[in-house]
Amino acid sequence: MYQYTEFDRQFVRARAAQYRDQLERNLRGELGEDEFRPLRLQNGWYIQRFAPMLRIAVPYGEISSAQLRVLSRIAQEYDQPTAELFAEARARQDALGPVPLPGGGFAHSRLTVGYGHFTTRQNVQFNWIPLDKSADVMDLLASVDMHGIQTSGNCIRNITSDALAGIAPDEIADPRPFCEIMRQWSTLHPEFAFLPRKFKIAVSGAHEDRAATFWHDVGLHLVTDDSGALGFRVLVGGGMGRTPVIATVVREFLPWDQVLNYLEAVVRVYNRWGRRDNMYKARIKILVKAEGPRFVEEVEAEYRAIVEVDGAPHTITQAEFDRVAASFVAPALAQARVAPTTASDTDTDPAFQRWLQTNVAAHKLPALRAVTLSFKRLGQAPGDATGEQLAQAAELADRFSAGEARVTHDQNLLLPWVRESDLPALWQAARKAGLAKANVGLLSDMIACPGGDFCSLANARSLPIAEAITQRFQDLDELHDIGEIDLHISGCINSCGHHHSGHIGILGVDKDGKEWYQVTLGGSDGSLLSGAAAAGKVVGPSFSAAEVPEVIDAVLDTYRRERRSAGDRAETFIQTLRRVGLDPFKAAANGARIAAQEVA
Template sequence: MYRYDEFDHAFVKARVAQFRDQVERRLSGEITEAQFKPLRLMNGVYLQLHSYMLRIAIPYGTLAPRQMRMLAHIARTYDKGYGHFTTRQNLQFHWPALKDVPEILEHLASVEMHCIQTSGNCVRNITADHLAGAAADEVADPRPYAEILRQWSSLHPEFSFLPRKFKIAVTGAERDRAAIQIYDIGLHLKKDAAGRLGFAVYVGGGLGRTPILAKKIRDFLPEEDLLAYVTAILRVYNLYGRRDNKWKARIKILVHETGAEELRSQVEHEFAGIKKGGELKLPEADIRAIQAYFAPPALEPRPEGDAAVAKAAAEDPGFAAWISRNLHTHKNPDYACVTISLKGIGEVPGDISADQMEAVADIAERFAFSEIRVSHEQNLVLPHVARADLKQVYDRLVKIGLATANAGLVTDIIACPGLDYCALANARSIPVAQQIATRFADPVRQEEIGELKIKISGCINACGHHHVGHIGILGVEKKGSELYQVTLGGSGDENAALGEIIGRGFGPDEIVDAVETIIETYLSHRLDKSETFLAAYRRLGPAPFKEALYGSEAKAA
């Protein structure tokens, strides 16, 4: 993984010192909260319902064990003993005292981490496929390009005060595991007919109150033109993006109002001017130098793995269930990618305790070449585990309560913190996720249902990505009470789609029953067990689900 150079160390150290002074001035009353707000947001500090919240950047979702141990130390020393992984591969601490934040930032800097640009109207943390560099279906590792973008965008003087926040995601496989079509810029790393590496470029995706899928404006961009083209997009956005209304300030609105073809024309014009100057062309040597940081580990042959897995699975049903759900095919047949589910039944999606963090760090160090990934689905991944070691990894995960065999199933729910924490939220997300998981806790029932992605947001800002859930749940406020609106048929993969609102909302005491009704309707209408919920919905449309949920009310509508 990437290691800081001298500039990175000096840059982060200076930022810590600067923010320490800003915090001291706020605590002394020298500056007001209004004056402090833009300063703290530039350092990932939010003011939530009950306390400050600190958001830590995990570039392209890659963590080293020493970094995970530092997160555990911070959780135990300065928070309430846990952290929360988000849908943008960040980690949030929800209970730090403001006086302690500079000390936390200093601890983070000691392990090459920071909170810079995890908030504010700038280029945010660059996200990527959590199986990058390991998955068998990958064309190339997208993380070197994410790192190049991170270095280029950090405190970029031209793009530090954009009309609104700006998010970029990169994937390197045909199967989109980074949800690139819901971001401001989505980059699909691919090869052209001549075998050259480059990118399909998507622009203008975003969820929130106006959900829009990104439009492809370039089918193939050579890798050396990456910074020039992204700069061109951001310049067009910076020039024409609205600044009079924050609800209409995202680039998705500019693309929608301008038209994808006209915006593409403007970007191409700007790009041609940048290319003519030549200053942003990525040198081949620099690309390869960054790629060297992401060279895969030396994977020794471990041919005994298949026999070991078969024997252990025959002896331990729990292990058998876990390997059937929580593994992904690795480039090397002797190895596997392991998903560590942070969705234990009845637990808070994405939460992890300090003790669990330390144990995962130990497992990664012992069995996974000291690499941990964070997925946008709020789980962790060990990208390189020998199949021969899977039983040992599983046994250790069982001991720390992280061996739930539910990756991709109905209980593997994405949820934002909701009204339990967030000042923007209208409704609670966490209790709904916990109740749904408890209702469908039976492993046999989960397997019978099959792949099903439920995503829950506590407000229209859609931090839980509900718009692209197979079943999406949005918490809203109506006459002072919480209400849950349901969407069906969404997807965040390469066949991205926005869910359709199915009808009137449900109260807190109705929403779990509504989800069960939707699932039972799917089971009764699917062609066979191989037809997933999403495939069935796309074949059937909303009618049978509306009928099941609303009866005569649906017919009248």
């Protein structure tokens, strides 16, 4: 992991002290709400439906056990609303009511407190911290080199990467040093503090794109040219929201040392020409789509001016790259020779074998493995982690992964430095903590935003829909029979649950003040399983909350009926969908809706 310098620490602590002064002046009435709002947003503090929401930056997903313990403390000591506030939230939830389940029963929202929430962009959020305690939390975060700087606002947000960065067997080069250099360059960049809209960058260093780069404002792929030189393929203009757009390749090869100069050109052109009169048309994807080749020409002209006139001021020197890269060497345990272990009863346990299949990934170092801890279980919203679970994850990271974990795009935690010989012991310890469910990559390992239970922008709740689907698909045999599948749920068109890229996507919509849900099929984030990045297609009119589980069931029944097998492997859901087309699935979804209405 990157090790903060003394300058880094002074910077973050000074920022926390500055925020405390701003907060105290606001609470005394000396700094009005209009003046305070942009200041708190620049430090990651939103005001949501009922309470402040804090978004904490976890750059490119890397997090230490010490940081996890501080997050655990924040969850247990600070993520606690007043009784009056919680009663207000509960009353709204009761007014909306639970989601009836097919065959009886109900799925409820989970207005739980004392939780952290892993996001799809490798951040961590809290939903109930009182604003008058927010400066205390900032000081706690600064004590372990964490903050919320630029996790909000119209600026360059948290830079994300592959959760397997630095350890993937198919890696061309480790993207983490570049991510860190970009983080330092973009933090409080004076020219880019007030862009037309937020700006997101994702970096991939492997042959497989596990960072969803085509869905970002800028996506960067580490590649080599014919001579073996390292550089970047540059993508610009991806994004979700009400207008899903796949990014355009604007440079097939950019020398690695020029990436900051080129980013400066891209963001400068966007800052100059991006729309500020309409927030829905202000993202760079709209500018790229509208201007096409003209946008690329202007970026190239700006880049030439930066290099030829300004002297390429942000060229990354080899010395600077080496300084940053020195923080990303493999820990000592990765180099140690590990004696082979004897077989144990665990090795033949079917549950352990299933966990190896779903939760354990290959590593570039033969003696090691990458292990995902699954937080997805019945009664717990996707992405949520209790204070106790955060502390348990810290213990597992210390025992088995050199004190390091990764927040994943799929809202779990990954341990990147696990000895293969330690897998049985890790499985036993993770199972005891409730973090070893063998469902990673399967249907119940879904992505979901907090939705209308917490977010003031949401049109509908996400969490009871996630709960209803989880209740329906609890049997691990059935989940493994269905196989790998991405189910993504968003509570509104802002797409924080990435519904556009789900093989099955669910979007909450408002119809006459009531909650309804659109279902899309065939989306892709660009991974090897999913194929080329693509937005899913709507299968029909919106469905009521009670109909959604029936629709998902009908869609999956269609897949099981239509799929083909080759040897002992069956087609995945997305492979079958692309082979047979949307029509059979669409008919099944709409048939389920009609059947549910007749029963009602």
